[in-house]
Amino acid sequence: MSDPTTPQKGSLYLVPAPLDFGCDETPDLQLTLPLGTLQAAAGLCHWVCENAKSARAYLKRIHEVTPLCCSIQEMQLVELPREVHKKGDHSGNFDARHLLQPALNGHHLGLISEAGMPAIADPGSSVVRAAHDLGITVVPLVGPVSLLLTLAASGLNGQNFAFVGYLPQDPIARGGRIRELETLALRTGQTQLFIETPYRNLAMLQALLQHLQHNTRLAIGSGLTLDRAQLVSDSVKNWKKKACPLNNATPAVFAMGH
Template identity: 40%
Template sequence: MAENAFKYSGRLFLIPTTLGNENPLDVIPEKVKNILEGLNDLIVENEKTARRHIKQLLPEKNQQALNLQSLNKFTEAIELPTFLNACKKGLDIGLMSEAGCPGVADPGAEIVKIAHREGIQVVPLVGPSSILLAMMASGMNGQCFSFHGYLPIDKKERKQEIKFLERLSAEKNQAQIFIETPYRNNKMLEDLVQNLHPETRICVACDLTLASEFVITKTASDWKKTKTDLHKRPAIFIIQKEF
């Protein structure tokens, strides 16, 4: 049976976190809280924010007992396999994203890949994913969509990429999803409006799960008439041109 395929008894739990400063219990299921309560070994992007999230969710948990390993752009690739040593000793480990779900637009995917290679069971837990929440509320093709991460910063390359994604959306009837650094969000929307066909639909999903949340889908021509400030606000962009 499949469960006998795992080499070690220790498991890797993928722990979702909030997308902002909302009450964790508004978006994090009780099961995640219960599992996190039993974990002391965690792989995190940022120790400070990870401790704050754990304290919000489990105020009574002993913070001094936590063994946190940092996984970010400064982590050497050669270090990564050692992060799962506790699993090989029979202990469960949690992998926690900075925001949302681990392994999705997140460096934790490398740890998950190693876990599969080493025969360690990977257990995904339910939590907020900005990509899926945006797709759900966009009114675009939820049967066929593609996530591209960040688009090029160079103006010429970005214009080419926007045009390419628009063609792709029409040819495949496929929604195209991407993100931007929050302080460049306004410029992103401006570039989309300027470079897309007037009837191409643009969805902007901003501050998902927060009190200030909005998800709006309009044509490029309608967005041109709309004033909105996305500066330093987490946002997802989706485009789709009718085929």
């Protein structure tokens, strides 16, 4: 029999953010996020976030669509440690249970990253894992995920794919990793997805065109969901003939396969 003095646990909501973070475009949120997602986010006063400043900016935009349940000044926002969102938290080395105390006290709690879905190419998996371990219900809300948008629009294999994060920055190591991933993609049919820091987009494209075989297909999605969205998918041979359409200041997703 449950103890009536023990508060019922709140839920952990995974709140997606628009993909325009760091861009000069801030379109209407309802163009990319369902009203139900925005309403659920507006009802939360407790947050775990990657960056409190950008989280508050996002909450202000939500308030323009649907009123927040309390003022932003009253919100309780706790940032993930810098080491977690710089190095990732999927290894299990970071214990996030203390961040979930509001949910243990009966409050619903939101998890948010800079763009897209938390814990997908972004930090947050340690918080989700800790929620499961503590018996806290996890509720993923609907919103854009750049990896899946790029994959869906690439023409590459969407039945078998892998996200491999960042490739090495060292040119020699990066070239070796590109050839390794290409071999895997050609042998298994598995699409390989990866990302890069925006200001290194062009260097990544040049490395891919240098090391990939002519018939390998390369797709790049940039600025997705924005007015200036770009998604090009073609053979490496044809990529080499193109005037580069890649923006070196906008996050991009790279995909390769056949």
